[in-house]
Amino acid sequence: MDLFDQKKENKSLTTLIFEKIREDIINDVYKNDEKIIEAKVAEEMGVSRTPVREAIKQLELDGLVENIPNRGVIVKGVTPQDIEDIYTMRLAIEGIAAKWSVERMSEDALKDLKDIYELMEFYTVKKDIEKIFELNTRFHEVIYKASSSRYLEHVLTDFQQFIKSTRKISLATEGRVEEALKEHKKILDAFLAKDIKAATDALIYHIEHSKCNAGKMVDRTTK
Amino acid sequence: MDLFDQKKENKSLTTLIFEKIREDIINDVYKNDEKIIEAKVAEEMGVSRTPVREAIKQLELDGLVENIPNRGVIVKGVTPQDIEDIYTMRLAIEGIAAKWSVERMSEDALKDLKDIYELMEFYTVKKDIEKIFELNTRFHEVIYKASSSRYLEHVLTDFQQFIKSTRKISLATEGRVEEALKEHKKILDAFLAKDIKAATDALIYHIEHSKCNAGKMVDRTTK
DNA sequence: TCCAATATAATTGTATACACTTACTCACAC
DNA sequence: GTGTGAGTAAGTGTATACAATTATATTGGA
Numbered sequence: 001m002d003l004f005d006q007k008k009e010n011k012s013l014t015t016l017i018f019e020k021i022r023e024d025i026i027n028d029v030y031k032n033d034e035k036i037i038e039a040k041v042a043e044e045m046g047v048s049r050t051p052v053r054e055a056i057k058q059l060e061l062d063g064l065v066e067n068i069p070n071r072g073v074i075v076k077g078v079t080p081q082d083i084e085d086i087y088t089m090r091l092a093i094e095g096i097a098a099k100w101s102v103e104r105m106s107e108d109a110l111k112d113l114k115d116i117y118e119l120m121e122f123y124t125v126k127k128d129i130e131k132i133f134e135l136n137t138r139f140h141e142v143i144y145k146a147s148s149s150r151y152l153e154h155v156l157t158d159f160q161q162f163i164k165s166t167r168k169i170s171l172a173t174e175g176r177v178e179e180a181l182k183e184h185k186k187i188l189d190a191f192l193a194k195d196i197k198a199a200t201d202a203l204i205y206h207i208e209h210s211k212c213n214a215g216k217m218v219d220r221t222t223k
Numbered sequence: 224m225d226l227f228d229q230k231k232e233n234k235s236l237t238t239l240i241f242e243k244i245r246e247d248i249i250n251d252v253y254k255n256d257e258k259i260i261e262a263k264v265a266e267e268m269g270v271s272r273t274p275v276r277e278a279i280k281q282l283e284l285d286g287l288v289e290n291i292p293n294r295g296v297i298v299k300g301v302t303p304q305d306i307e308d309i310y311t312m313r314l315a316i317e318g319i320a321a322k323w324s325v326e327r328m329s330e331d332a333l334k335d336l337k338d339i340y341e342l343m344e345f346y347t348v349k350k351d352i353e354k355i356f357e358l359n360t361r362f363h364e365v366i367y368k369a370s371s372s373r374y375l376e377h378v379l380t381d382f383q384q385f386i387k388s389t390r391k392i393s394l395a396t397e398g399r400v401e402e403a404l405k406e407h408k409k410i411l412d413a414f415l416a417k418d419i420k421a422a423t424d425a426l427i428y429h430i431e432h433s434k435c436n437a438g439k440m441v442d443r444t445t446k
Numbered sequence: 447t448c449c450a451a452t453a454t455a456a457t458t459g460t461a462t463a464c465a466c467t468t469a470c471t472c473a474c475a476c
Numbered sequence: 477g478t479g480t481g482a483g484t485a486a487g488t489g490t491a492t493a494c495a496a497t498t499a500t501a502t503t504g505g506a
Binding site: 053058069076082095096149151154162 | 233234285286305309319373385
């Protein structure tokens with residue numbers, strides 16, 4: 001398949017396939033409880049079964065598919081309830097992240113955060129949702145990384161992946177990009193001022209707001 | 224290798240190897256930054272490279288090894304700092320779990336919890352640390368499952384794995400088993416009474432206590 | 447017609463083979 | 477002695493082959 005011909009970023013087929021299938025599960029291309037057949041996926045992608053198997057094994061660990069020995073794997077997608085739950089957990093952990101990140105963030109990371117915010121401003125004016133979404137992800141990842149906690153970063157980065165679809169929809173609702181920009185400004189300012197409480201509050205406010213918005217979307221799409 | 228001859232529990236070689244290596248990383252058999260060579264592991268275990276590769280790919284997702292393309296994987300073990308961080312995150316999420324689990328726990332699960340507790344009592348008298356440890360793990364897993372949140376269960380179960388070594392050491396310290404038993408009694412009673420606040424408090428007290436105890440152990444072993 | 451038993455197909459699980467990339471060694475030039 | 481480069485070895489990445497298991501279809505009997 002042409003998608004994989006170039007093998008960008010030095011990634012292995014396994015990694016590319018993993019990311020592709022994860023994306024497809026999260027975006028509901030693979031429906032819940034659907035069966036995934038290795039050989040079929042392999043043929044569709046023009047590769048052998050080996051990297052597909054390895055990718056599926058990874059998805060299994062992420063909880064996105066369930067393996068029934070000798071019978072196959074079935075998709076266990078992210079339900080609205082799952083997203084709701086993940087947001088709740090994220091809120092709890094993001095509070096910890098805020099504290100650690102403010103305390104430990106390097107000047108370089110602070111500059112990154114500022115740069116990302118400024119790009120956000122730019123693309124918000126241009127209304128380029130795709131770019132904003134990507135910057136949004138990176139903004140939070142810089143904060144996670146600054147926490148200097150490998151597992152905290154790991155958990156929160158994972159969460160971001162799982163709620164990706166919802167975040168995308170949320171951002172596309174009328175007026176949300178401008179709101180989100182303001183919220184990110186507050187977060188940035190708090191980090192620049194090294195104000196733990198302000199940062200925590202701003203982050204939690206931001207996520208609660210996203211969650212609330214997401215909740216609305218879920219309701220709308222499921223009813 | 225004889226370990227895998229019987230293939231217990233219908234598990235695939237991949238799964239068995241995954242669990243084995245994870246155990247070995249967590250218990251520091253594989254040292255940090257050590258390189259893992261597929262072929263070597265495969266030979267040691269008397270299997271082909273295929274299931275070993277698949278297992279390693281899973282470990283990668285868990286963050287226990289890091290893959291450098293075409294060069295190999297290196298062990299990224301759980302440091303004392305990691306364990307400290309995981310305990311902190313666990314505390315935050317366990318509070319959420321307590322609430323949901325009390326609300327949603329079925330009578331069957333409640334009975335399981337009670338049964339496990341009673342076995343704990345029994346083995347505490349017998350001072351069978353290994354059994355107590357296993358029951359301890361199951362006790363908390365019943366609570367996680369009762370939350371009816373797939374991802375909460377997933378995250379907390381993972382955490383338990385990562386801090387396994389520390390929990391084991393902690394439990395082996397003088398007088399800790401008896402303390403832990405009392406703490407579990409309080410948790411059980413709160414669940415039986417369906418008292419969310421009491422359950423939350425008891426759980427958090429229990430984990431903080433474990434954490435504190437673990438912290439002491441870390442200090443002792445690293446200095 | 448319906449059920450059971452058996453053959454057949456489909457699919458996963460594991461092993462092996464080959465390709466590709468990176469690391470290492472040793473000779474040769476300077 | 478040191479640096480450079482070809483050649484070799486080691487190791488990962490991917491494809492294929494075969495074994496084991498499970499699902500499906502078919503046939504024969506009641």
